[in-house]
Amino acid sequence: MAPPRVVVAGAGGRGVGCMSTIAASPNHGVIVAYADPHGPSREKAAAVSPGARMFEGWREMLAEVECDVLLVTAPQYVHCEIVLAGLEAGLDIYCEKPMAHSLEDCNRIVSGVKASDCLFYVGLQLxxxxxxxxxxxxxxxxxxxxxxxxxxxxxxxxxxxxxxxxxxxxxxxxxxxxxxxxxxxxxxxxxxxxxxxxxxxxxxxxxxxxxxxxxxxxxxxxxxxxxxxxxxxxxxxxxxxxxxxxxxxxxxxxxxxxxxxxxxxxxxxxxxxxxxxxxxxxxxxxxxxGDPSGWLDFLDCRALAPDNAASLARAEAGRDxxxxxxxxxxxxxxxxxxxxx
Ligand SMILES: NC(=O)c1ccc[n+]([C@@H]2O[C@H](COP(=O)([O-])OP(=O)(O)OC[C@H]3O[C@@H](n4cnc5c(N)ncnc54)[C@H](O)[C@@H]3O)[C@@H](O)[C@H]2O)c1
The missing domain is CATH 3.30.360.10 (Dihydrodipicolinate Reductase; domain 2)
Known part of the structure; x- marks a missing residue:
């Protein structure tokens, strides 16, 4: 399977950490764009992925960039809207833990995953x-x-x-x-x-x-x-x-x-x-x-045949x-x- 083209929503501490992990091994993915409203975060991301396109807003990024995977590393109070938009756009999703900050948002994600054919993965890396x-x-x-x-x-x-x-x-x-x-x-x-x-x-x-x-x-x-x-x-x-x-x-x-x-x-x-x-x-x-393993596990899941039940189980585990x-x-x-x- 070709390395996925990855876009990142949220390029703070975790986002840039994950981007560095991916950048360290081109077989594990190529960061094609990232979005973050905070200027200093974008600058740090640019240093890690100089070839990637930079956006302030994730909506513009999703509208303009061709990609396979959406990595959600923004804070949890915005996970739900980003994940639902990513699923709507047909992207496989790696969403950092906690899946969301509220039970309502967790349930909305579970419903979105249930209705989608995309792979969904929550970063419960333990x-x-x-x-x-x-x-x-x-x-x-x-x-x-x-x-x-x-x-x-x-x-x-x-x-x-x-x-x-x-x-x-x-x-x-x-x-x-x-x-x-x-x-x-x-x-x-x-x-x-x-x-x-x-x-x-x-x-x-x-x-x-x-x-x-x-x-x-x-x-x-x-x-x-x-x-x-x-x-x-x-x-x-x-x-x-x-x-x-x-x-x-x-x-x-x-x-x-x-x-x-x-x-x-x-x-x-x-x-x-x-x-x-x-x-x-x-x-x-x-x-x-150091958590490269969370990403590798995500790639392993991606390499398997599409499995909606597994994505739903991961979303439910995130919610539970x-x-x-x-x-x-x-x-x-x-x-x-x-x-x-
Ligand atoms: N699994 C782990 O071990 C682990 C470790 C650290 C953080 N996390 C998770 O990662 C997420 C981010 O945490 P962090 O430590 O990177 O926080 P952070 O504050 O360092 O970075 C968050 C970034 O998201 C950006 N952001 C805010 N709203 C946004 C939006 N609407 N769209 C795009 N970007 C937006 C902020 O500007 C900031 O740059 C949280 O959900 C956190 O719980 C997980």
């Missing part, structure tokens, strides 16, 4: 991280039986500044759990294969941005509990004022075995208390970051991850359990 893929393979092979309890733990530094500070405005970003932890809720959904039915969370903002917390009113810490229809339970612990990075995931199955990873190592613990034996697989941390995050934020606000429809 699914492509080698160690987490391996964990999925082990879970699916039944090594832990049925996953009963799942734990994810993310400790990290606050969000990086964004163009016009859109991230600090919940009406644009959807909130901290939507922006970042849609990744983890997606992993929970992916590993257990069931449907979240209830969410309960506590959390808040312990530090001001000046003291090392997130910007605006965004949460900087939370504990989120998720109940699944099949009885599986999951817990996310997140803290955004801890530059001493930690990213851990654990699954305990109904056979007492336990899978644990910190991205560098995956351990499968036997249930046997006496021997406390386990198997290990080791990974390099850099494999988990955002729905849990929104419910968790709602639960924190109202101080009660939120039931998912």
């Amino acid at each position: 699914r492509t991280v080698p160690v987490l893929k391996h964990m999925k393979k082990l879970v699916d092979s039944g090594v832990v039986g049925k996953p009963s309890m799942m734990f994810a733990r993310e400790l990290r530094a606050p969000f990086l500044p964004k163009v016009d500070d859109w991230i600090g405005d919940e009406n644009k970003s959807g909130g901290a759990l939507v922006e970042k932890n849609c990744h983890h809720f997606d992993l929970f959904n992916w590993y257990c294969g069931s449907r979240a039915v209830r969410v309960n969370a506590i959390g808040g903002k312990a530090l001001t941005a000046e003291d090392g917390g997130n910007v605006g009113e965004l949460l900087d810490h939370a504990f989120v509990l998720v109940d699944y229809a099949d009885g599986t339970r999951a817990c996310l612990e997140m803290c955004f004022f801890c530059p001493a990075f930690a990213h851990e995931l654990e699954i305990v199955g109904d056979n007492g075995r336990r899978l644990v990873t910190d991205l560098e190592q995956l351990k499968l613990w036997e249930a046997d208390q006496e021997t406390r034996s386990f198997q290990t697989w080791n990974y390099e941390l850099r494999q988990a970051h 991850s955002v729905q849990i995050a929104l419910a968790a934020q709602e639960s924190i606000k109202i101080g009660a359990t939120v039931t998912l429809q």
